[in-house]
Amino acid sequence: MTRLTIRRYPDPALKTVAAPVVEFGPALQSLADDLYETMKAAPGVGITAPHCGILLRLTVIELPEIGGRKDYVNPEILWASPDQMTQTEGSVSMPGMTEEVTRPRAVRVRYQTLDGAIVEEMLEGFPAICMQHEIDQLDGIFWIQKLSRLKRERLLKKWEKASR
Numbered sequence: 001m002t003r004l005t006i007r008r009y010p011d012p013a014l015k016t017v018a019a020p021v022v023e024f025g026p027a028l029q030s031l032a033d034d035l036y037e038t039m040k041a042a043p044g045v046g047i048t049a050p051h052c053g054i055l056l057r058l059t060v061i062e063l064p065e066i067g068g069r070k071d072y073v074n075p076e077i078l079w080a081s082p083d084q085m086t087q088t089e090g091s092v093s094m095p096g097m098t099e100e101v102t103r104p105r106a107v108r109v110r111y112q113t114l115d116g117a118i119v120e121e122m123l124e125g126f127p128a129i130c131m132q133h134e135i136d137q138l139d140g141i142f143w144i145q146k147l148s149r150l151k152r153e154r155l156l157k158k159w160e161k162a163s164r
Contacts, residue, residue, distance in 0.1 A: 001037040004052040059134040073112040081106035
C-alpha cells in the first residue's frame with residue numbers, strides 16, 4: 001500500500017465532479033487500499049479518490065457501525081429521510097477545521113463493490129452523515145458549502161490563518 005498525497009482546500013480537484021468508475025479489477029483494489037492507508041494516516045473515517053486528486057467515484061469509509069472498512073464505488077443516494085440531524089464534520093483536506101452540519105438522518109444508497117456487484121444499503125445516524133459527506137465530495141461539493149455564509153466565512157478565515 002502507498003500513502004497518497006491529500007489535496008488541501010481550495011485545490012480544484014475538491015470542486016470537480018468525479019467520473020464514474022468503469023474498470024473493475026486489481027488497479028481499483030490497489031487504489032482503494034492506498035486510499036485506506038492515506039485515510040488512516042490523516043487520520044479520518046472517510047476519504048474519496050478526489051481528496052487525493054484522482055477524479056473517480058470511489059470512497060472508503062471505516063466505522064464500527066458498518067462493520068469496519070467499506071469501499072463504495074459509484075455511490076448514489078436513492079432516498080433521504082425527512083428527519084434531520086446535526087453532526088460535527090471536517091475533512092482530511094482541511095485538517096483541524098470542524099463545524100456542525102445538518103443533514104438527513106438516514107439514507108438509502110446504491111453502490112458497487114470493488115468487483116462491480118451492485119448493492120443497496122440503508123444507513124442511519126453517523127454512517128448516513130459520512131456517506132452524504134463523501135458523496136457530496138464526489139459531486140464536487142466541499143463540506144463547507146453546507147454551512148451558512150457566516151459560519152463558512154469564519155471557518156475560512158480560521159483556515160487561512162492556520163495555513164500560513
